Amino acid sequence: MKAEILSLLRRTDDYISGEELCKRFGVTRAAVWKVIKGLQQEGYGIEAATKRGYRLISLPDVFSAEELESRMSTEWAGRNLVFYESTGSTNIQAKLLAEEGAPSGTLVVAEQQTQGRGRRGRTWASPAGANLYFTLLLKPDFEPDKASMLTLVMALAVQSAVTEVCGMQAEIKWPNDVVINGKKVTGILTEMSVQGEYIQHVVIGVGVNVKVQEFVPELEGKATSLEQESGRQVSRAALLEKIMEYFEADYALFVKKLNLSLLMEAYNAALVNCGREVRVLDPAGEYTGLAQGINEKGELCVKTADGKLKKVYAGEVSVRGVYGYV
8 A cells, every 4th residue: 555655645746635535545543644654754755735635746766666656657557566675686586486477577586685686697796775786577478599689679768768767878788788887787587497498487677887986907998877977876776767668669669570670770879889990709609890880689780801791699709899898
């Protein structure tokens, strides 16, 4: 009830009467007042007026299950939300929930991760209060070979949300790193469970550096945070709300064709590598070329010096700028 009352207050400019809240939730006035008092104690500015009711007049920077639930306006993405103050890994928790029957669109969010992971087994530092850590669970009805493209769909959603919320241009370093001013702010890890020819579930884990923070020496100059680059406070809750909105819309375009043809233009417009010389670190042999953007499969098209067009599949291949990270 707490999240529902907060959602109503957030979406209503005028007062909501205590009587209306009592009828809507089938509770007493004392129960409604207890919720209002609790929200006020958490920092929400709620004005109470005799014979008029309650009105939300200011919002604190709160990151909680109720705050996140009250913000969700999507149809399915993030509507079933599971929040942890601390957990090993949101991806691991999402997999466990999937096995227990959690629906597609379940969103697992943590204030802190103790075993955060990146690609290829790398650790992802996940301290409390500093960043945004979440995993979206999907149970898609398509072939397993299409699932890898979901990483790019999420990257585009994050890039769009960061650009809107922070008011500065975020870009994508192929395939799924979101960067600002050439430095990484987001990591995405997609994992899939398959039985036979069918997908049981896909989990897409995302970590976004939000607050001003220090990075380990090997990441100095390569990683940054949203607040360090924007110079202003960024609400993690508002950012997650927008990511879910963009992902739901982009996912709908993806499933129409089961490829990225309807998202290619937006993705390539945000692609920091596009039109730049890149170094492809392929186990079969390193080479350089000019990045042309992605195709409908999400492969990066690279034109080499001899005029050949090579298609780079993410897998075990890395792409770097010739003179640095991007």
